[in-house]
Amino acid sequence: MTLALARKIPGTPLEDAVRRYPDVPRLIILKTDVQRRGVHYTEEAVSYLDPEKHQTTGTHIFGTRDGVIALRPESLLLRDGTSIITTPTPPEENPYVVDLHDGRPWLFDAGVALEEVDYWPAPAFYAKDSSSGVPMKNIVSARPQRLNIFPYRYCTFWNNGKGCAFCDIVTQLKKGSRELKIPARLDPVEVGAVIGEALKEEGRFSTVFLTSGSIVGGSRPFDDEIDYYIAILKEVGKNFRTHKFPSQLIGTAFEKEQLKRLYAETGLTSYTSDIEVLNEELFNQHCPGKAEWIGYREWKKRLVDAVEIFGPGRVNTGLVAGIELAGPHGFRSEDEALERTLSEAEDLARQGVSTVLIVWSPRPDTALGAYKNASLDYYIRLARGLHALRVKYRLPIEHDSYRNCGNHPDTDLSRLLPLWEE
Known part of the structure; x- marks a missing residue:
């Protein structure tokens, strides 16, 4: 042939979906289905x-x-x-x-x-070692246009077995440290040095991204996490001429005073705190550590508080889309899941918080690993719905766009047309 x-x-299933959704580009539908399957x-x-x-x-x-x-x-x-x-x-x-x-x-x-x-092409710094002899790619990794920092490869919600039901961070920590010699915790000074080496490849990268597992310790819960991020971002910031630089942090839902410190003391320009599922009952079920330490309603409140600090369009939350339909307590249908999820997402959008989705990938070493994710139609409809909310409430999403992330079918749609007309 x-x-x-x-x-x-x-x-073919792909071309059938393309015909059903003529307003969504074929490559975005393909990308979504490849992530799904x-x-x-x-x-x-x-x-x-x-x-x-x-x-x-x-x-x-x-x-x-x-x-x-x-x-x-x-x-x-x-x-x-x-x-x-x-x-x-x-x-x-x-x-x-x-x-x-x-x-x-x-x-x-x-x-x-x-x-x-x-x-994906390998950047030049991937061939080099850090000052301590660790491969630089194990300290800072890259997407095609983004530098990734994963400074702490553990989540303390797992200390009492209450990690998220879709998460395999602990299993991956063990495999990575054993098979790839990836450090479980990075040194901030070394991170800053590797970022500096990466930036020698001029024009390659558009943003710096940082995320890790939650760290509950400190005078107040999560102060240790805040202190660690500030130390890293200060070292990263030494590579830039301005105080602020293009950057995104995915962290825990922090209190307002913690967020003020994070914003004032570093060059961070956008903040994400993933609620994972927009339903209180399912949040409690699938994210028991987040529920225990913060709670669903407080998580949402802290997202809204962050808008006062970072500004509208600079705060968002992520969904592991599909878990809301998994298990015996999930929504009964995809129509119900869409209606309930988009309703909660609109409540956040009208207060300046954007919601983005990732396509859930059931992994074997997780509590939800035996379940299937949702249909392709569900993910397309959810992506269209979340994009429509950003248009309605005039929320830009450049910091988490197809250039700076590439993991959200809904934010891919933002490249098609201006979010709103002047």
């Missing part, structure tokens, strides 16, 4: 991987759907320049397949070649 004919075959790399696709040229898996704070750390591409680029944050998935779970066609990697579904892809 020729490539041209393969791309025109009618009736995962990918499997053939031996030929892995053989195309050049570790000196491409990024390889292993540096992320969370694991893969097949639970394996192996030499594989970190992720994929589409021809429009956007990223797909993928997770390798066992073939028996019906993932998309990455294979070679005419010597180049392509996405296949049921033997049909759908779209040419490329592997």
Whole structure:
């Protein structure tokens, strides 16, 4: 079968979805479905991987759907320049397949070649070691246009077994430290030095991103986490000529005084605190540590408080979209889940807080690992709904856009047109 004919075959699940949603670009629908179903790399696709040229898996704070750390591409680029944050998935779970066609990697579904892809390019600093001898890529990693810092690869909500039901951070910490020699906790000075080395590749990166597990300790809960982030961001800031620099932190829902410190003492320009699911009952069920230490309503209040400090469009919260339908207590239908989720998201949007989604990837070492995620239609409809809320309430999302993140189908839509007309 020729490539041209393969791309025109009618009736594939992807093309059916494209016809149902003509207002959503095909590549965004494809990206969403690849995240939903995962990918499997053939031996030929892995053989195309050049570790000196491409990024390889292993540096992320969370694991893969097949639970394996192996030499594989970190992720994929589409021809429009956007990223797909993928997770390798066992073939028996019906993932998309990455294979070679005419010597180049392509996405296949049921033997049909759908779209040419490329592997993420490795930045120059990946080939270097830090002053302590640790590979720099294990201290700061990269997406195509973003520098990632994962300074603490543990979450203290797990101290009493109350980590989130979809989270495998502890399992990945053990695998990463054992198989890849990734430090569990980073030194702020060393982080700053590696960021400086990365920025020598001028024009490559558009933002600095920082996230880790929650740290409950301190005079007040989470003061230790705040102090650690401030120390890191101050070292990172030494590489910039201005006090503020393009940056995003995903952290715990902090108290207002803690947020004021974070904003005043560092160059941080945007703040995200992931509530994970917009329903109090499901939040309590799936995020028992967050519920114990902060609570659903207080989490939402702290997000709104953050808008006073960072400004509208600079504060958002993330959903692990799909967990609201999983398990015996999930919503009864996708229609109900959409209605309830978008209603809560609108309550936040009218107060200046944006909501973004990631497509849930059920991982084997988690409490929800045996469940399936939602349909492709559900994710498309949720993405459209969240984007519509940003348009309605005039909330820009540049700090978490397709350039600066690449993990949110809803924020990909923001590139299509101005959020509002002047």
